[in-house]
Amino acid sequence: MDVGRAERPVHADHPARGAVVGAGPAVDPAPRLRRGGPRGHADAQARRRQPLRDPGLDRAGGPACGVAALGAGGRGRHLGRRQRRLFRRALPRPPQARAQGQSRQDLGRVLGRRRRLRGDHAGLRAAAWTRDLAARAGGDRRGGGGGLGGGRSVREPDEAPQRHQGLRLRPARPRRHPRPHRRRARGDAGLRRAQGAVRTVSVQRIAVLGATGSIGSSALDVIARHPERFRATVLSAHARVEELLALCRRFRPEHAVIVDAAHYPRLRDGLAEAGLATRAHAGTDALCALASEAAVDTVVAAIVGAAGVASTLAAARAGKRLLLANKESVVLAGRLLMDAVAAGGATLIPVDSEHSAIFQCLPHDGDADRGGVRRLLLTASGGPFRGRSRESLAAIGPDEACAHPNWSMGRKISVDSATLMNKGLEVIEAHWLFAMPPERIDVVVHPQSVVHSMVDYVDGSMLAQLGRPDMRTTLAYALAWPERVASGVEPLDLARIGRLDFEPPDHATFPCLRLAYRALDEGGAAAAVLNAANEVAVSAFLQRRLRFLDIPVLIAAVMDALHDAPHQGLDALLASDARARDAAHALIHRFAA
Incomplete structure (x- = not known):
């Protein structure tokens, strides 16, 4: 008999198979009680003589015999009449309460073995349970109501002791992929082996x-x-x-x-x-x-x-x-x-710390609409001039603008942070990265720079990602994703921080943020023009050829001049970028520092 040598699963929709028949669960989805007496003892002796079975057969609830193909080419022709009847028709059996005194460990026992069901989303593979039936095929065993118990006598549901069932354990759902500790090691793909074993990881070439x-x-x-x-x-x-x-x-x-x-x-x-x-x-x-x-x-x-x-x-x-x-x-x-x-x-x-935070707080599938996301909240430190009036910023120089209170950054991005243009660019970035309309992206000033961004959900909950203001945190996360590795950043001590403050941005003093929203509303090449004009303006400011307060004025003037710039394709966008830079350079002389 060669049933035990099945090389592949028997699937119902395989073209080489014959008639396709459906079957319900082959065994009771709830644990069964063994009837005492000589029969149970004989079965125990028989089980000790049985060969080792496939490890994917046993679990509380037993194999879920979904669909089997038993045509002329199917392996079911080698089975006895009773086993073929089992394949064709397996009636579901009512749930069974656990008896008093029965240990929880017995819940997973079928045929006296504690094993877990292993299978894909379509149900248990036929090859697994045909190998088991092959060990016992040929005899007409009695008892068990046609299940895979090998003739083991079981108590019917109405014979169970009367007791409160509580929350009944349901059979485990088949998994699309095996659990990490069940996976087999494949090359150096970095899969975990048994606890304490050596773990190999492929080296990323960066x-x-x-x-x-x-x-x-x-x-x-x-x-x-x-x-x-x-x-x-x-x-x-x-x-x-x-x-x-x-x-x-x-x-x-x-x-x-x-x-x-x-x-x-x-x-x-x-x-x-x-x-x-x-x-x-x-x-x-x-x-x-x-x-x-x-x-x-x-x-x-x-x-x-x-x-x-x-x-x-x-x-x-x-x-x-x-x-x-x-x-x-x-x-x-x-x-x-x-x-x-x-x-x-x-x-x-x-x-970027803000977008990395949103990435970590979004639903796992990344679908914001289906995941119930109401809006995204980007946090801004407020820069070195938070709380100051517009008049007090008239004589600001490059060194003051680059002295960020929390972050250590390059000079260009430090100036962008001081004008809030950096946050405006991040609003545009969030729009594209997360497919979120501008009206659902908000900015809140958070001077401690501990909360990097938040995701607001429709059920009233809000998820936030916290960490020290150090780019090594987000880089370590991105490099190792979906795992995590040490970044060299000290752990966050909230007790030492003591408080977290939030306030709305000052659009009147820092108009660059509104210019970014304007670029999103206009569409086309407006964002490219905004970015190019800003780069020229910041460069001129760092060279002391432009005053700090004139940076947004110059950007707005360039956007007004090039509101219909071409944007179809990369070449057109780069051409609009070049035109915006030329226009910005031509306008700088009007704002003599």
């Missing part, structure tokens, strides 16, 4: 674009803490060639890119002098090629400004795991980026 910047430095700090998990294989910088060489000596990447080609000879010679095998590259094209290289698994998009758009899109189209820290890519080309992510099958994980 390209850090903008490695010499603030975000890039934080990313490399986390990477260095976990050499068994992460390896920086590509490093890039715009023009800081000496800093890039220092990073190459430390991390020994396979490739190094300097975007400004004028510094390429120094990069090439410096790598040779250090005796490194790192290959030198120059230009935006090389950056895009390496971002989409097959030897790269993860791309940290940390280039500041519109200069990072092309490489971010290249990584998305190549289906990379994309850690997005370049908000300008979303602001300038949000629709194009999301389309590229979908087309390339990329995994996009936000790195």
Whole structure:
């Protein structure tokens, strides 16, 4: 008899099978009581003589015999008449209460073995229980009402002792995937084995674009803490060639890119002098090629400004795991980026603290509407000038604007934080990343920068993500997602913080936030024009060619001048970006500092 050698499950819809018949549960979904006496003793002896059974057969509730195919080609032809009748018709049996004195451990016993049901969402695989029946096929066993008990006598429901049932345990639902501790180890995929066993993890090959910047430095700090998990294989910088060489000596990447080609000879010679095998590259094209290289698994998009758009899109189209820290890519080309992510099958994980917080607080499937999300709340620190009047900001200089009270950031983003333009860009980013309309995205000022963002649900609950104001936290989360690893950031001590404050933003003193909402309302290339004009204005302010209060005035003037800029495709958006920069430069002389 060869039933026990079934190589694959018997599925009802297999074309090679014959007649398809439906069956209900083959065994009672509730635990049964054994009848005492010689018969039970004989069955116990018989069970000890039975061969080992498939581990996926036994559980409280027993195998759920869903649908079996028993045509001419089916394996049911080898079974006796009674077993074939079982396949064709298995009547459900009423639930059974647990007897007094019966231990909870007995709930999972069928045929005297404590096993768990293992199966996919379609029910128990036929191959498993045909192997079991093969061990006992041929004899006409009595008792058990046609179940898989092998003739074991069971007490009928009306014979059970009278007692309150309470909450009855239901049979476990079949799982789509086995539980983590049931999974088999496959190569170095990082699956957990038995408790205490060695756990192997595949090493992520990471390209850090903008490695010499603030975000890039934080990313490399986390990477260095976990050499068994992460390896920086590509490093890039715009023009800081000496800093890039220092990073190459430390991390020994396979490739190094300097975007400004004028510094390429120094990069090439410096790598040779250090005796490194790192290959030198120059230009935006090389950056895009390496971002989409097959030897790269993860791309940290940390280039500041519109200069990072092309490489971010290249990584998305190549289906990379994309850690997005370049908000300008979303602001300038949000629709194009999301389309590229979908087309390339990329995994996009936000790195900005606010969007990372929302990402962690959203429903697991990421569907905000189906998950009952009412609105998103982005928190803003308020910058170094929170609470000050507009008149008091007339003589503000670059050093004051860059002195952020909580975060350690680059100069450009520090000025954006002081004007609240940074929060405006994040509103646009949240709109594209989470498919949320602008009217359902709010901003609240939170000076402690402990609550990074919140998600408000329709049932009145609100989820928030808290943490220290350190970008290593979000980078560690993004690098290891869906797991978590140590970031080097100290734990949060709420007792020491003592209080958390929230207040509405001051739109009159900081009008840049309203300009961002205006760009979303206008659509088209308005967001690209906003971003380009802001970059020019901030650069002029840092060079002391523009006053702090004139930054939003200049941006609004450029938006008024280019309200109908083209936006169809990346080339059109980049052309609008260039036109906005030219217009901003032309208008700066009107605002002599």
